[in-house]
Amino acid sequence: MIMELSGRTPLGSLTDKWEKHKNELKLVNPSNKRKFSVIVVGTGLAGSSAAATLAELGYNVTAITYNDSPRRAHSIAAQGGINAAKNYQNDGDSVWRLFYDTIKGGDFRAREANVYRLAQVSGNIIDQCVAQGVPFAREYGGYLANRSFGGAQVSRTFYARGQTGQQLLLGAYQALSRQVGLGKVNLLTKKEMMDVVVVDGRAHGVVIRDLVDGKIESLTADAVLLCTGGYSNVFYLSTNAKACNVTAAYRAYKRGALFANPCFTQIHPTCIPVSGDYQSKLTLMSESLRNDGRIWVPKERGDTRLPNLIPEIERDYYLERKYPSFGNLSPRDIASRAAKEVCDDGRGVGPGGKGVYLDFADAISRLGRKVIEDRYGNLFEMYQRITGEDPYSVPMRIYPAVHYTMGGLWVDYNLMSNVNGLFVLGEANFSDHGANRLGASALMQGLADGYFIIPYTVGGYLASTGPGTHTEAVRNKAAEAVQHSEEKITRLLAINGKRTPTSFHRELGKIMWDKCGMARNEQGLQSALVEIPQLRDEFWNNLRVPGTGEELNQSLEHASRVADFLEFAELMVRDALHRKESCGGHFREEFQTEDGEAKRNDNDFTYVAAWEYNGNNAPLMHKEHLHFENVELATRSYK
Amino acid sequence: MNLRLHIWRQKEPGAQGMLKAYDVADVSEHMSFLEMLDVLNERLLENGEDPVAFEHDCREGICGTCGMVINGRPHGPEPKTTVCQLHMRSFHDGDSITIEPWRASAFPVVKDLVVDRSAFDRIVQKGGYISVNTGNAPDGNAIPVPKVNADLAMDAASCIGCGACVAACPNASAMLFTAAKIGHLHALPQGHAEKGARVYNMVLAMDDEGFGACTNHLECEAACPKGISSLFIAKLNTEFVITSLL
Ligand SMILES: Cc1cc2nc3c(=O)[nH]c(=O)nc-3n(C[C@H](O)[C@H](O)[C@H](O)COP(=O)(O)OP(=O)(O)OC[C@H]3O[C@@H](n4cnc5c(N)ncnc54)[C@H](O)[C@@H]3O)c2cc1C
Ligand code: FES
Numbered sequence: 001m002i003m004e005l006s007g008r009t010p011l012g013s014l015t016d017k018w019e020k021h022k023n024e025l026k027l028v029n030p031s032n033k034r035k036f037s038v039i040v041v042g043t044g045l046a047g048s049s050a051a052a053t054l055a056e057l058g059y060n061v062t063a064i065t066y067n068d069s070p071r072r073a074h075s076i077a078a079q080g081g082i083n084a085a086k087n088y089q090n091d092g093d094s095v096w097r098l099f100y101d102t103i104k105g106g107d108f109r110a111r112e113a114n115v116y117r118l119a120q121v122s123g124n125i126i127d128q129c130v131a132q133g134v135p136f137a138r139e140y141g142g143y144l145a146n147r148s149f150g151g152a153q154v155s156r157t158f159y160a161r162g163q164t165g166q167q168l169l170l171g172a173y174q175a176l177s178r179q180v181g182l183g184k185v186n187l188l189t190k191k192e193m194m195d196v197v198v199v200d201g202r203a204h205g206v207v208i209r210d211l212v213d214g215k216i217e218s219l220t221a222d223a224v225l226l227c228t229g230g231y232s233n234v235f236y237l238s239t240n241a242k243a244c245n246v247t248a249a250y251r252a253y254k255r256g257a258l259f260a261n262p263c264f265t266q267i268h269p270t271c272i273p274v275s276g277d278y279q280s281k282l283t284l285m286s287e288s289l290r291n292d293g294r295i296w297v298p299k300e301r302g303d304t305r306l307p308n309l310i311p312e313i314e315r316d317y318y319l320e321r322k323y324p325s326f327g328n329l330s331p332r333d334i335a336s337r338a339a340k341e342v343c344d345d346g347r348g349v350g351p352g353g354k355g356v357y358l359d360f361a362d363a364i365s366r367l368g369r370k371v372i373e374d375r376y377g378n379l380f381e382m383y384q385r386i387t388g389e390d391p392y393s394v395p396m397r398i399y400p401a402v403h404y405t406m407g408g409l410w411v412d413y414n415l416m417s418n419v420n421g422l423f424v425l426g427e428a429n430f431s432d433h434g435a436n437r438l439g440a441s442a443l444m445q446g447l448a449d450g451y452f453i454i455p456y457t458v459g460g461y462l463a464s465t466g467p468g469t470h471t472e473a474v475r476n477k478a479a480e481a482v483q484h485s486e487e488k489i490t491r492l493l494a495i496n497g498k499r500t501p502t503s504f505h506r507e508l509g510k511i512m513w514d515k516c517g518m519a520r521n522e523q524g525l526q527s528a529l530v531e532i533p534q535l536r537d538e539f540w541n542n543l544r545v546p547g548t549g550e551e552l553n554q555s556l557e558h559a560s561r562v563a564d565f566l567e568f569a570e571l572m573v574r575d576a577l578h579r580k581e582s583c584g585g586h587f588r589e590e591f592q593t594e595d596g597e598a599k600r601n602d603n604d605f606t607y608v609a610a611w612e613y614n615g616n617n618a619p620l621m622h623k624e625h626l627h628f629e630n631v632e633l634a635t636r637s638y639k
Numbered sequence: 640m641n642l643r644l645h646i647w648r649q650k651e652p653g654a655q656g657m658l659k660a661y662d663v664a665d666v667s668e669h670m671s672f673l674e675m676l677d678v679l680n681e682r683l684l685e686n687g688e689d690p691v692a693f694e695h696d697c698r699e700g701i702c703g704t705c706g707m708v709i710n711g712r713p714h715g716p717e718p719k720t721t722v723c724q725l726h727m728r729s730f731h732d733g734d735s736i737t738i739e740p741w742r743a744s745a746f747p748v749v750k751d752l753v754v755d756r757s758a759f760d761r762i763v764q765k766g767g768y769i770s771v772n773t774g775n776a777p778d779g780n781a782i783p784v785p786k787v788n789a790d791l792a793m794d795a796a797s798c799i800g801c802g803a804c805v806a807a808c809p810n811a812s813a814m815l816f817t818a819a820k821i822g823h824l825h826a827l828p829q830g831h832a833e834k835g836a837r838v839y840n841m842v843l844a845m846d847d848e849g850f851g852a853c854t855n856h857l858e859c860e861a862a863c864p865k866g867i868s869s870l871f872i873a874k875l876n877t878e879f880v881i882t883s884l885l
Contacts, residue, residue: 053773068694069760071800072702088780124776131776133769133829135792142783161793166701170796174768181764189757212749241696275669280677281698382700385717385724388669451773500684502677546689551651552750554692555684 005258005610005624008412009113014630018117021413025460033058036462037221039206041193041248043070045165045443046426047227048172049450055179057455062219063176063185064208066192066243066557071173074229074241075446078165079286079379081147081157082443084122089146093154095119100631102441105151105331106406106434107584107600108633109261109608111626113413114431121452122444126158128451132171136160149439150287151331151638157440162286162378168443172450192557193248194485196224196422197478198255202465203422204474207481209489211557214550216485218478222467223421223458226252227450230405230427232265234565234572235517236509238402239271239284245561249409249428250568257417258610258622260410260430262568263576266437266585267518268403269335272386272396273355282401283386285358286379287439290328292363292372293396295319295335297356301346307357307395318342326638333436333585333598334638336400340518341596343399350397359395400518404442406433406585407575410610410624414457415449418610421465423458425449430608435584489549492559497542501559504539508562508569511535516573521589525577529570536566571611571619578621581605602633640666640732644679646691647739649748652755656748658737668728672715673698673705675727692751700724700864703799706806707752708739713803713862721801721864741802743811745849756802758848759816765844766837767820769829788826795822797865807862810851814872815859817841821878822871835882842879 010021028036037060040051048070051063067073085098098119103110126144130136136158137145146155160167179185188208195207197218205220228248232238253259270285296315303310318338320327330338339356342348349355364372369392373380380391387397408430409417415431416423426446433441515528539562547553582591582598583605591599608624641664649656663679670678673695680690696704700721707722709715715725730736738752746754784792796819804815821838824830830837853872860869 049773056772067696067702068704068756069800071760072696072704074697074702076702077697077699086779123779124774126779127776128771128773130779130782131769131771131829133792133824133827135789135796135823135827136779137793138784138786138789140786142785142789143780161797163701163793163797166799167793167796174763175771175773177760177764178768178770180760181766187760189760241702242698243696276667278667278670278674278678280671280674283699381719382724385700385720385726386671388726388728455773498685500681502681544684544687546684546687552692552753555690 002620003622005410005622007111007113007624008414009111010413014112014116017113018120022456025456026463028459028463030058034060035467036060037062038223038225038458039064039219039221040225040227041206042073042227042229042426042428043067043173043176044073044075044227044229044426045169045172045446046450047073047225048169048176049447050225050227050425050454051185052172052175052179053451053455054458055184061179061185062188062221064188064191064193066190066211068189070176070187070189071170073169074244075169075443076166077241078443079162079284080149080288081159081164081440082125082168083149083156083440084126084158084444085119085156086123086126088144089155091154093156097154098122098156101152102432102438103434103631104634104636105436105438107436107598107636108434108602108606108628109583109626110432110434112628112630117453118432118445118448121448124452125444125447129168129171132175134160134167134171147288148291148329150290150329150335151438159288162288162376165443168447172447193228194488195251195481196255197474197481198419199473199477201256202420205478207485209485212552214553216482216489218482220474220478222462223423225423225425225454226409226428227425228428230408231568232402232405234508234569235402235512236505237274237279237282237513239268239282242281245565246568247561247564250564252409252417252419252422254613255419256613257419257422258410258612259407259571260608260610261407261575262572262611263516263579263586264406264435264584265402266332266404266406267336267400268332269339269400270358270398271401272383273350273399275351283382284401284403285383285396285398287332289358289376289379292375293328293358293360294362295328295356295358297342297347297349307349307359316342316347323638330638331436331438336518337587339400355397355399357395358398360391361395364392404437406430406435406437410608414460415454416457416461421461423454425454435586488560488563489556492543492545492556492563493549495540495543495545497544499542499544501543501545501555501562504535504543505558505562505565507535508532508566512569516576519587519589520576522577525573528573532566532570532573539563539566574619575609575611578609579605606633640668640727640730642666642730643735645735645737646751648691648751650750652747652749666727668726670727671698671723672725672727673723692753694753695723698723701799703801706741706801706803708741708806710737713741713806714864719864719866741806743805743850745811745813746802746805758850759800759802759813761848762813762817762841762844763820766833766840767824769824770833782828784827792823792826795819795826795867795871798867799865801864803862803864804859805850807858808851809856809858810854812853813845813848813850814853814875815863815867815869817845818871818875819867821875825878834878835885838875838878839882
């Protein structure tokens, strides 16, 4: 049955909701907290911060990651920075502005109350991280420094050189390590979550597989937190770490959790272009570079002169031309599409014409090489290491690449999915970024969820439900889920066909990039709906995984993740097909304005599409209508 | 280019391992070293052979997951470059390349080039943090930190925990790793309250995990992909002596 979903947003004015809600949430008595157990899957920013904080409060926490250490989570790779409405620059920033920029940046497809809360707690995050010893950049006076990011006209981004994610994650990892050292967190590394144990609509635990010896077992708890990151790797090539995958979220979906807006994916405009078909991943060049770099292509098609030989008047600084008020700092979806447009027009540069220049010549002559080195030294080095070109003397070549997924498991205001006791944090949920995420706001969201929201809302849940994992029904269900995972592994090993997991993953990625990537249309999406099941069929008949399930078997790990991507991809395409409008990262070619901008359809699509697994039948779509009581749904303009 | 690889193959912990030779043809100079290994592994898989197990994740030089000894050098020939960022333009047609795992008793081999580095986590668990619960923090600008200190902290904090320092050290010491964490936290006013206990407990944990002693070979600094300075080791030594005297 199709339901109208409610985000269970508390009543009251936007500015008071969170305070009021916190006061109303039930509390668990301090001496009772240790009677409750919580499983946290994932140790990125969201997972580490949540696990550490819940343990500090006294809960029994188990933290799980497939990496060999919590510190290696994908969050470590974030470069540019983290937003917070501190207004340290006195440039007019405020909680309201950060809220408004984020809602508008998301093309009005996020829940107002969640986004406002995010902006409200953003300042606390910076305070907390400073106290932990995160070495944020400082001015000479010793105070915190800021830079600008896309989609904002104030300077509110805090950073630690080009390694902000690393430093924030190390802060959270250290807080987590402290709790592990104190014996309050049971840390399980090299364990992959394969399934969730759900009984009567309530989560009671997870199934995990040891990646070293292959052992599959279940763990039960009073609440389960999925902090398992995004699914960009459905495209095979993305800026995400190689192991990032959708398994945890997808398995939860198959156990009844709703998957919201899966087609909302973000393509980042500044990545190093693909160099060959052996390419294994794409490397991001931080958005912060757009503070000083100017993006351009030649005005003439097929101009193959070296960039330094193309005179100023023959260059098209297309972002500055089309979006004069935001220029090179236009939001990601806009900047990516503009790059695609000039490349499709035959004016792209570099091999295959799939690239545009990001040029620092002006900035270097204005500020001097030293300043640029200070600001971006490590990024320039990275670029040179990968391409063999020196960006101080030749402009960088960049091209858009898949980067982040706004879609994710549906959660209410408490960050709980529709499955009781199953909470979802960080990139794995859908909650705050609508159809497009602004730069420097994922780190903010992950840490807001983990440090400042979940400790309250999990408490509220546990206080009102009480412990309840040790029943016969839970044991049976857990055993059944373990068996189910064992069967998946056995099946993968038994196919004994000819093709490798990577070859399937690559092929799926190509279908998704071509048909469900930067621009989408009905015809392409329809054909993807035919191709994906065909590929899945072939996978289950022609896959080859050597070795056994009782040893470290990286091909098997990969195959198991690709198997889930092959199902999930179809859900994404369905979602993209049904959303007959363009908004944020979802650009449907049929729905655009005369000058090629995204054309939203607020009358028919101001809702979150939350998909329910329905066995072998097509998934069911439920809607959560979005109500905007505090902002007006404006056409998003950066001109 | 065409290459001959000699790769350490070891089925499981404690098993007898050995170097095995593989030829790889048509390697492009634009490939990363790991992409070259991917190509080899795809071929092995297609032939039904066991691919070479090696670890990696971000492939951007920041997560510290990758690591192997290439022709005797942790992370290979390029300074300040992790193996995932090493590109084949650093090699030549006809080269013979030996690839081995980190070798240290505190990092037991799990399989082929994969080792268990959890000892690093346990060192951090003994004091590599500032004890502040969530919610306790004053305003971020309440504690001004001179830019030089913040920069110094950042230099030390850029350690990625890959373990190359241990692999490079003749004594398999974890001194650079430990000193970097301590150097990071002690460069900041926030880190001062627990200074003594931190140094003491982390150094003890390092010994307990079976890492060797530091005898100032400084191979660690040369091998560190993030260029962490051995001056942090000197600082740690001074602080350890002071703490032990107190
Ligand atoms: C190159 C790059 C640069 C970025 N730069 C910025 C930036 O400057 N600012 C910004 O705000 N955002 C940035 N982002 C986005 C941001 O880094 C991520 O969205 C964010 O870090 C995600 O954090 P997370 O905690 O939700 O998940 P992750 O960090 O992805 O962590 C996921 C965790 O879940 C675990 N896990 C997943 N599945 C399983 C399973 N089945 N079993 C066991 N464990 C599992 C993993 O081991 C890992 O520990 C960037 C992203 C990329 C790719
Ligand atoms: S794979 Fe992350 S540092 Fe090499």
